[in-house]
Amino acid sequence: MPIRHLTADAVRTAEHAAGDLLANGTLMRRASGGVAATVIEELRRTGGCYGRHVGLVVGAGDNGGDALYAAAALARRGVRCVAVLLAPQRAHPAGLTAFRASGGRVVAELPAGLDVVLDGVVGIGGRGPLRPAAAAVFAALVPADQGGPIVVAVDVPSGVDADTGQVHDPAVRADITVTFGVRRLAHLLAGPQCGRVRLVDIGIDTSGADEVDTLWELTDAEVGRMWPVPGPSDDKYSQGVVGVIAGSARYPGAAILASGAAVTATSGMTRFVGSAAADVVSHHPEVVAVARYADAGRVQAWAVGPGMGTDDDALALLGEILATDLPVLVDADGLTLLAAHPELVADRAAPTLLTPHAGEFARLTGADVGSDRLGAVRGLARDWRVTVLLKGRITLVADPTGTVLGNDAGSSWAATAGAGDVLTGIAGGLLAAGLSPQLAGAAAARVHARAAARAARGAPIGAADLLAEVRDAVRDVRAGLGQWSR
Ligand SMILES: NC(=O)C1=CN([C@@H]2O[C@H](COP(=O)(O)OP(=O)(O)OC[C@H]3O[C@@H](n4cnc5c(N)ncnc54)[C@H](OP(=O)(O)O)[C@@H]3O)[C@@H](O)[C@H]2O)[C@@H](O)CC1
Numbered sequence: 001m002p003i004r005h006l007t008a009d010a011v012r013t014a015e016h017a018a019g020d021l022l023a024n025g026t027l028m029r030r031a032s033g034g035v036a037a038t039v040i041e042e043l044r045r046t047g048g049c050y051g052r053h054v055g056l057v058v059g060a061g062d063n064g065g066d067a068l069y070a071a072a073a074l075a076r077r078g079v080r081c082v083a084v085l086l087a088p089q090r091a092h093p094a095g096l097t098a099f100r101a102s103g104g105r106v107v108a109e110l111p112a113g114l115d116v117v118l119d120g121v122v123g124i125g126g127r128g129p130l131r132p133a134a135a136a137v138f139a140a141l142v143p144a145d146q147g148g149p150i151v152v153a154v155d156v157p158s159g160v161d162a163d164t165g166q167v168h169d170p171a172v173r174a175d176i177t178v179t180f181g182v183r184r185l186a187h188l189l190a191g192p193q194c195g196r197v198r199l200v201d202i203g204i205d206t207s208g209a210d211e212v213d214t215l216w217e218l219t220d221a222e223v224g225r226m227w228p229v230p231g232p233s234d235d236k237y238s239q240g241v242v243g244v245i246a247g248s249a250r251y252p253g254a255a256i257l258a259s260g261a262a263v264t265a266t267s268g269m270t271r272f273v274g275s276a277a278a279d280v281v282s283h284h285p286e287v288v289a290v291a292r293y294a295d296a297g298r299v300q301a302w303a304v305g306p307g308m309g310t311d312d313d314a315l316a317l318l319g320e321i322l323a324t325d326l327p328v329l330v331d332a333d334g335l336t337l338l339a340a341h342p343e344l345v346a347d348r349a350a351p352t353l354l355t356p357h358a359g360e361f362a363r364l365t366g367a368d369v370g371s372d373r374l375g376a377v378r379g380l381a382r383d384w385r386v387t388v389l390l391k392g393r394i395t396l397v398a399d400p401t402g403t404v405l406g407n408d409a410g411s412s413w414a415a416t417a418g419a420g421d422v423l424t425g426i427a428g429g430l431l432a433a434g435l436s437p438q439l440a441g442a443a444a445a446r447v448h449a450r451a452a453a454r455a456a457r458g459a460p461i462g463a464a465d466l467l468a469e470v471r472d473a474v475r476d477v478r479a480g481l482g483q484w485s486r
């Protein structure tokens with residue numbers, strides 16, 4: 001089952017459905033116990049608990065209550081805790097009593113030399129950026145990688161919107177985020193701000209949440225299982241033939257990268273159509289490349305657009321491709337054409353995958369993506385009745401029904417010219433092998449990101465380096481699977 005992320009509303013619904021467990025404070029006890037366990041683990045890893053120092057930044061709601069109870073539990077292990085109360089009159093009363101009873105002290109500002117700082121400013125009830133008092137406390141901290149305390153966010157880093165993942169300025173940047181019952185949307189949408197996310201089971205049931213409140217993330221094992229590999233009786237046709245239309249004789253790079261990626265990601269057959277046919281074959285001799293669409297031969301899916309140009313010939317070719325009943329991926333120049341001619345996909349019944357970056361997205365919709373990327377990608381997929389893959393550090397793939405798969409690349413090494421062409425080739429190959437546009441897009445994004453990280457190993461890369469690592473990235477996600485598994 002993919003990893004589920006939910007809106008704050010859906011989390012609250014699940015908490016309320018827990019009835020007595022919520023009313024009698026059991027959920028909060030479990031949550032704060034999970035925070036304490038995470039801090040203990042961290043302190044043990046760096047020398048033990050006894051005599052170590054933890055600072056709390058405590059807001060007006062239950063998020064601060066979690067931090068205060070967690071500190072009381074830490075005190076029982078010999079950890080010394082101090083707390084800055086941002087709203088002293090409104091700090092969680094029972095939590096504050098427990099904190100004081102355990103020997104915790106309330107202070108005006110955090111002292112130097114802390115090992116861990118707990119961010120209990122706001123959780124899913126927070127709105128907007130850190131307010132000035134909280135902002136001043138966090139601004140004064142030395143970052144963990146410069147010898148300062150490890151910042152552990154309770155539930156979400158304060159100043160990060162739990163639903164949109166918008167990182168307000170200022171916001172807490174956490175090294176670790178501890179959350180409860182189910183991940184929040186922000187844990188994927190604002191992954192880099194959350195650090196390592198630790199999920200604590202508090203005994204709530206979130207399985208009934210609506211799709212509109214949900215963001216999914218495939219596991220590596222799921223991507224590995226769905227990756228098409230030849231079965232015992234497959235031949236080159238039965239595995240799916242992908243057709244690539246990209247680049248030009250003048251600019252052959254996109255053609256070479258996209259068709260090379262299609263060859264590398266799947267094993268059936270790759271066809272190519274375009275004026276860069278000779279360049280493609282000289283780099284990838286296994287591609288069956290022709291100059292004219294009429295000579296292309298049969299394919300099971302098309303991947304169209306990178307570097308194909310935006311002139312009348314390109315428009316006519318795109319129109320022909322989209323008039324077929326085959327799955328089609330449209331990227332780059334193809335998207336620029338589509339922005340001016342949305343009618344080309346209006347009546348499509350066959351699977352259609354658009355793969356815009358933020359600029360192309362704005363061209364398609366007439367509006368910037370904005371701070372709610374999830375809402376934006378869902379809206380385009382619904383309005384155009386196509387699957388949309390919105391590129392970025394966090395890739396989002398929405399289908400027309402509102403289901404969204406997200407992928408955190410884990411780094412931004414893939415932000416390099418030509419990397420999008422490689423993604424087009426990988427996803428096109430997966431479409432031809434029969435994956436749905438959404439799974440093809442999400443699985444391609446996962447392998448693409450892994451390939452970028454493998455290629456980089458700490459130094460900048462070009463798209464050809466990324467392409468060279470795609471095969472090993474596929475091996476990574478398939479590691480441990482049976483020989484013929486699909
Ligand atoms: N329910 C449960 O069983 C469980 C709940 N759990 C925990 O409860 C958390 C939710 O608690 P919550 O609902 O009390 O809201 P919470 O996030 O603490 O903040 C609300 C307060 O913050 C304020 N405020 C708003 N924005 C602000 C800002 N930018 N900067 C500063 N302040 C700001 C706003 O007050 P205002 O000043 O606006 O009047 C309001 O009073 C959840 O994330 C989890 O940690 C767990 O224990 C599991 C069990």
Ligand SMILES: [K+]
Binds near residue numbers: 119122123154156
């Ligand atoms: K927090």
